[in-house]
Amino acid sequence: MTLTLGKSATATRGGALSLEWxxxxxxxxxxxxxxxxxxxxxxxxxxxxxxxxxxxxxxxEEFAFVRDPADLDQRSRAALExxxxxxxxxxxxxxxxxxxxxVEIRRWRVETQQGPRTFQTRLDDWPRTLxxxxxxxxxxxxxxxxxxxxxxxxxxxxxxLWAFVD
Amino acid sequence: xxxxxxxDDHIIERYTAQPTRLPAELRRQIxxxxxxxxVQLYALADLDQSLRLTVAWLALGPRHxxxxxxxxxxxxxxxxxxxxxxxIREAPGLSANTLTILGASGEPALAxxxxxxxxxxxxxxxxxxxxxxxxxxxxxxxxxxxxxxxAESVARPIRDAQALVSGRQTAVIRxxxxxxxxxxxxxxxxxxAATVITLVSLVPPYLAGHLIDRVVRPAQAGTLSLVQAAKVxxxxxxxMALVYLVRQxxxxxxxxxxxxxxxxxxxxxxxxxxxxxxxxSLAFFSRKRTGSLITRVSADTDRLWDFLAFGVVxxxxxxxxxxxxxxxxxxxxxRLGLVMTLPVPVFCWxxxxxxxxITRLFIRAWRKxxxxxxxxxxxxxxxxxVKAFNQEQREIERFGERxxxxxxxxxxxxxxxTRFWPLLMLGVHMMTVAxxxxxxxxxxxxxxxxxxxxxxxxxxxxxxxxxPIEVIGQMARTINRATTSAHRxxxxxxxxxxxxxxxxxxxxxxxxxxxxxxxxxxxxxxVRQVLRGVSFDVTPGELIGLVGPxxxxxxxxxxxxxxxxxxxGGTIRIDGVDLRRLDTGHYRRQIGMVLQDPYLFHxxxxxxxxxGSQEAPLNQVVAAAxxxxxxxxxxxxxxxxDTVVGERGHTLSGGERQRVSIARAILHDPRILIxxxxxxxVDTETEREIQQALERLVAGRTVFAIxxxxxxxxxxxxxxxxEDGRLIEHGTHAELLAKPEGQYxxxxxLQLQLQ
Numbered sequence: 001m002t003l004t005l006g007k008s009a010t011a012t013r014g015g016a017l018s019l020e021w022x023x024x025x026x027x028x029x030x031x032x033x034x035x036x037x038x039x040x041x042x043x044x045x046x047x048x049x050x051x052x053x054x055x056x057x058x059x060x061e062e063f064a065f066v067r068d069p070a071d072l073d074q075r076s077r078a079a080l081e082x083x084x085x086x087x088x089x090x091x092x093x094x095x096x097x098x099x100x101x102x103v104e105i106r107r108w109r110v111e112t113q114q115g116p117r118t119f120q121t122r123l124d125d126w127p128r129t130l131x132x133x134x135x136x137x138x139x140x141x142x143x144x145x146x147x148x149x150x151x152x153x154x155x156x157x158x159x160x161l162w163a164f165v166d
Numbered sequence: 167x168x169x170x171x172x173x174d175d176h177i178i179e180r181y182t183a184q185p186t187r188l189p190a191e192l193r194r195q196i197x198x199x200x201x202x203x204x205v206q207l208y209a210l211a212d213l214d215q216s217l218r219l220t221v222a223w224l225a226l227g228p229r230h231x232x233x234x235x236x237x238x239x240x241x242x243x244x245x246x247x248x249x250x251x252x253x254i255r256e257a258p259g260l261s262a263n264t265l266t267i268l269g270a271s272g273e274p275a276l277a278x279x280x281x282x283x284x285x286x287x288x289x290x291x292x293x294x295x296x297x298x299x300x301x302x303x304x305x306x307x308x309x310x311x312x313x314x315x316x317a318e319s320v321a322r323p324i325r326d327a328q329a330l331v332s333g334r335q336t337a338v339i340r341x342x343x344x345x346x347x348x349x350x351x352x353x354x355x356x357x358x359a360a361t362v363i364t365l366v367s368l369v370p371p372y373l374a375g376h377l378i379d380r381v382v383r384p385a386q387a388g389t390l391s392l393v394q395a396a397k398v399x400x401x402x403x404x405x406m407a408l409v410y411l412v413r414q415x416x417x418x419x420x421x422x423x424x425x426x427x428x429x430x431x432x433x434x435x436x437x438x439x440x441x442x443x444x445x446x447s448l449a450f451f452s453r454k455r456t457g458s459l460i461t462r463v464s465a466d467t468d469r470l471w472d473f474l475a476f477g478v479v480x481x482x483x484x485x486x487x488x489x490x491x492x493x494x495x496x497x498x499x500x501r502l503g504l505v506m507t508l509p510v511p512v513f514c515w516x517x518x519x520x521x522x523x524i525t526r527l528f529i530r531a532w533r534k535x536x537x538x539x540x541x542x543x544x545x546x547x548x549x550x551x552v553k554a555f556n557q558e559q560r561e562i563e564r565f566g567e568r569x570x571x572x573x574x575x576x577x578x579x580x581x582x583x584t585r586f587w588p589l590l591m592l593g594v595h596m597m598t599v600a601x602x603x604x605x606x607x608x609x610x611x612x613x614x615x616x617x618x619x620x621x622x623x624x625x626x627x628x629x630x631x632x633x634p635i636e637v638i639g640q641m642a643r644t645i646n647r648a649t650t651s652a653h654r655x656x657x658x659x660x661x662x663x664x665x666x667x668x669x670x671x672x673x674x675x676x677x678x679x680x681x682x683x684x685x686x687x688x689x690x691x692x693v694r695q696v697l698r699g700v701s702f703d704v705t706p707g708e709l710i711g712l713v714g715p716x717x718x719x720x721x722x723x724x725x726x727x728x729x730x731x732x733x734x735g736g737t738i739r740i741d742g743v744d745l746r747r748l749d750t751g752h753y754r755r756q757i758g759m760v761l762q763d764p765y766l767f768h769x770x771x772x773x774x775x776x777x778g779s780q781e782a783p784l785n786q787v788v789a790a791a792x793x794x795x796x797x798x799x800x801x802x803x804x805x806x807x808d809t810v811v812g813e814r815g816h817t818l819s820g821g822e823r824q825r826v827s828i829a830r831a832i833l834h835d836p837r838i839l840i841x842x843x844x845x846x847x848v849d850t851e852t853e854r855e856i857q858q859a860l861e862r863l864v865a866g867r868t869v870f871a872i873x874x875x876x877x878x879x880x881x882x883x884x885x886x887x888x889e890d891g892r893l894i895e896h897g898t899h900a901e902l903l904a905k906p907e908g909q910y911x912x913x914x915x916l917q918l919q920l921q
Contacts, residue, residue: 025266025275026255039257039264058255086280089217089262103653105328107181115219118183122327126533140323142283143261163529 017064019055019076019083027083029055029063036063040083046130049088053080090136090144091117096157099164108137110145119143127164135165174317177324182284184210184320187313188223192241196225196232199245203227205312207295209288210320213262213280224265224279226292231267233277246276254296256289265289267296287319294694303698326454339645342652345431346474356423359416360479364487366413367630368494370406375498375623377402383618420479428475432467439463439658447664448730449690462658466651473648481641484634491627491634498620505600506628510635513593517639520586525643527582531575537568591632598628665729671749677756677837679706679868680741681727687735688722696722698891699736704884706837709869711879713910714888720872723888724840727870728757740838758836758867760860762843764827766815771800772807774815774826778834790833794859796825821852828859839864841871853878876914885910 017031019038026037036057043052053066069077095111105120119139127135127147135147150158150165175186188208196205207226211233214220223234232245246267253268263286267277281289298304346353381398384390440463451459488510496503545552545561552561601624608616681704688697697719704710712720725731726738729745738745740753755778766774775787782790787807791797799822803809815823824844831839844860857878864871873879880899887895887902887910895902895910902910 023274024268024272025264025278026257037255045260086217086262086264087257087259089213090260103328103650105324114213114217116183117219118181120181120324120327124536126536139284140327141286142323163526164533 016073017066017076018073019079021079021082027079031064034063038063040080040087042084042088045088046132046136049084053084090146093137093145093147095154096160099160105140108139108145112145117145119145129166135161168314171314171317174314174321174325177321178317181324182320184212184284185221187316188225189241192223192234192243193225195241195243196227196234196245199232199243200227200230203229207288207292207312208316209281209292210285210316211279211281212285213282215278215280217262217280222279224277224289224292226295231277231292231296233279244277248296248299250276251296251300253300254293256293258286263289265293284320284323287322288316291315291319291694338649338652338656341656342470342474342648343478345434346427348434349427349430352423352427356420356427357479357482359420359423360483361486362416363413363420364483364490366409366416367487368490368627369409371623371626371630372494372498373402373406373409374626375617375619375621377619378622379617379619424475424479428471431474432471435467435470435655436463439467439655442659442661445663446658446661448725449664450661458654459658462654466654469651470648470655473644473651477644477648480637481644484637484641487630487634488638491630495624495627498623499616501614502601502604502616502620502624505604506597506624506631509593509597510631513590513631513635514638516590516593517636518642520583520590521640521643524579524582527575527579531572531579534568534572534575538565538572541565541568594628594632594635597631598625601625601628665732665750667750668747671752672743672747673749673752674741674743674756677753678741679756679837680704680739681838681868681870682739682742683723683736684739685736686726686733686738688726688731689734690731695734696891697726700888700891700893701736702886702893702896704868704870706868707866708883709864709871709881711876711882711885712870712872712888713874713876713879713885713913714894718888719891720888721842724842724870724872727838728759728840729753756837758831758834758839760824760827760831760839760841760844760863764815764823766811766818766823766826768811768813770805770808770810771803771826774811775807775829775833777830782833786833787829790829791826793832793862794825794829795855796822796829796859799825819852821856824852824856825859828856828863832863837867839867839869841869841873843872843874876910876917887913 017029019027019029022028022037024037027039028035029038038055038057041054041056042049043054051066051068053069054062055064055066057063066072066080069080072080091110092113093110094113096108097111098107098109100107101123104123106123106125107118107120109118110116119137119141121137121139125138127137130136133149135150137145137147139145147153147161150161153161178184178186188205193205197203205225205227209224211222211224212219214222221236223232225232225234226248229248230245231248231251232243234241234243236242246269250269251267252270255264255266255268257264257266261282262280263283265277265279265281266275269276279289377399381390381395381402385392385395443459443463492503492507492510495506541561541564545565552558601621605616605621605624607613609618609621683700683702686697686700687695689695700719700723712723714720722731726733729748729750732746740748745753758778767777772784772787775790776782784807788797791800791807800807800809809817811817811823811826815826818826828844841860841864844856861881871879871882879885882899884896884898885902886893887908889909895905895908902908903914905911
């Protein structure tokens with residue numbers, strides 16, 4: 001069995017974990033007699049984003065741990081995928097329009113799949129190279145910007161990014 | 167509108183491309199729907215349900231919340247009564263957060279909003295107020311604060327990271343040059359010397375040309391007598407000698423004066439900055455990184471010295487030099503003058519472009535350099551772990567790889583500048599060749615006549631173009647670097663201390679030590695309250711134990727007693743006088759602190775014990791050390807009380823440092839003493855010794871002691887149990903243990919079980 005109960009869960013181990021979205025707009029996890037509104041945390045958001053998922057209740061306690069969503073029934077899997085889309089959301093950068101240095105910060109103007117965006121990073125905060133390629137930039141507020149394949153961006157974007165990629 | 171809010175609005179406008187506040191028409195619409203009740207807080211939900219960027223608002227009023235979404239016909243506003251809200255959930259994600267506002271169980275959500283981390287603080291403010299309401303604690307909000315709180319929550323990460331974003335570059339330079347005012351005389355002299363250097367440098371080539379055309383050639387042609395020619399020639403030689411005799415002392419005066427002025431200005435800035443830093447409130451230090459503040463006092467002022475001593479003069483004189491050269495050359499011969507002067511802007515532009523390119527290369531090299539230093543700062547402090555896991559070889563390889571990488575980048579920089587400068591010089595030489603190309607036919611008699619002397623002057627002037635062109639080309643970078651440093655320095659200087667004395671502050675002489683809290687509320691950010699209506703009255707000489715879970719507000723209470731912050735609501739009185747009316751400096755001299763991690767300064771044991779009482783005689787120092795159980799270990803040290811304890815007292819153990827800090831507090835003889843986990847990080851034997859020392863220290867003073875180990879507070883006059891910002895229980899140890907359902911009893915029993 002690849003599903004385990006979190007330490008806070010007191011339900012019996014009988015039955016399978018199931019997930020569903022309810023009218024209150026939350027994802028609910030049911031296991032045995034116990035059910036809770038949960039949110040999903042990826043344990044390895046960049047190394048293995050699709051597996052090893054922690055389902056946490058409103059007190060941030062782990063209710064259940066899903067090693068592989070394939071072990072869930074189809075309805076639960078679909079519900080989980082919807083939750084993962086929100087939990088794993090980052091801006092996907094499609095074009096870099098401007099990178100300017102100012103006093104103590106670097107100002108970025110980019111086009112993302114979600115729309116145009118400007119953000120700032122500290123001068124000594126460098127983009128992070130991800131395990132499976134791609135770059136991840138964290139702005140001053142904590143929002144993340146993902147460049148899936150910087151080498152496949154347009155020429156101007158590549159030129160602007162040149163100093164930040166290996 | 168306050169300056170702070172103007173700055174926040176400016177930041178939002180410039181850096182986020184989102185509205186600086188709730189649109190006025192929407193605000194009116196919401197307040198109309200609420201029968202005129204004001205919007206007290208609001209936040210922007212910038213993601214829609216399919217996670218695309220959007221603009222929607224959540225507003226909070228005294229009795230309602232409203233969610234507004236833009237539709238083709240205008241704003242669609244949905245209001246919900248706050249009384250219907252029964253739960254609120256926030257699900258944080260990597261970049262998308264979801265706030266769900268719930269009514270009765272099983273019913274659809276009252277509101278569901280998605281937003282990025284940029285908006286999260288604003289949402290947290292609203293969430294906090296609603297959670298308070300759900301828990302039955304009404305939170306009074308000041309009407310009219312909504313814009314300020316929204317702007318602050320969005321702008322704050324940028325404001326904290328960047329220095330004085332509102333300052334224009336020219337204004338900053340002007341302000342910086344203002345620091346030269348006190349040295350006007352020296353500056354005038356230095357600038358005059360620099361001007362002399364520039365102008366006299368133009369003389370020798372002119373003299374050479376003049377000598378050839380007016381003396382040598384006429385003498386050779388026999389139109390000027392040899393005696394007359396010799397006389398003029400020697401005069402010219404004397405003039406040349408005079409030029410150099412004037413120039414070199416001027417060089418000396420300029421270098422010496424400008425370096426000294428630069429040092430003076432840097433000294434003034436450093437002193438002003440350091441003095442100002444000492445006066446700033448703790449809130450400022452929690453926002454800024456220590457390293458960044460140290461850099462401002464050291465490296466930034468040093469960079470400003472360089473700019474003021476040399477940058478300003480170099481740039482202005484290079485402009486004068488280029489203008490002078492251009493004028494002289496065009497006057498001598500306008501055709502050749504044009505050949506020489508027209509390419510100058512092109513050279514300046516090329517140097518500018520090159521410095522841009524070099525900057526890009528440096529960014530890449532710095533990034534790789536930071537990877538090298540990452541390995542160093544990881545493995546050198548963590549060398550025991552590296553060795554314990556036998557990872558030396560792996561670390562060597564990791565370092566080697568990054569070292570190779572950064573070397574390649576630095577070599578790329580060297581390749582760039584070593585290619586550029588010879589090419590640029592080739593360009594300058596080509597300018598000389600061009601002068602020859604245009605001049606030779608004229609020298610040989612075709613076209614407009616060109617005297618040989620003028621030609622020679624031109625050749626000599628050619629060699630003088632290089633240096634000013636280089637300075638002008640680098641000018642943008644020089645000014646940028648200086649203004650960056652100036653921004654960082656001025657940001658600190660422009661920060662107002664949050665704790666300020668009233669016009670005629672009261673001095674309590676003597677302080678008896680009565681401390682009264684009257685409905686004290688406090689929040690670090692204006693919305694989330696850390697203390698919620700705390701009231702107590704402590705009489706002089708009482709020992710008060712502050713206990714309760716971490717984050718409950720214990721440290722905030724002692725910070726408020728020390729007036730590191732001012733209360734948000736209610737009053738703190740010392741001997742019946744409002745703390746805000748006291749002379750802060752005088753009052754703090756009556757306060758002593760012994761902290762969990764005692765801070766010793768680099769210096770001797772003696773200097774550290776005397777830190778708050780510099781004039782104390784040695785016998786009192788020894789008595790204080792004896793009372794603190796520190797005398798024995800100090801006398802065993804090779805240099806006794808004169809032992810240098812090193813940076814932060816690292817040559818002493820934790821228990822020894824603590825006892826020195828207790829001796830410091832005893833010698834300081836405060837009326838009000840704060841002990842913050844003073845014995846929590848030492849072993850049992852040391853704790854016993856420290857406990858003995860503390861018992862001597864607390865006698866006859868008002869003491870507030872924070873401790874997690876409840877056994878250490880048995881002798882307290884009273885214990886205050888602080889939880890979630892409230893005083894939930896108080897009484898003696900025995901009284902509190904007698905409460906069967908009491909929180910103190912529960913904590914005490916838990917600790918007993920652990921032992």
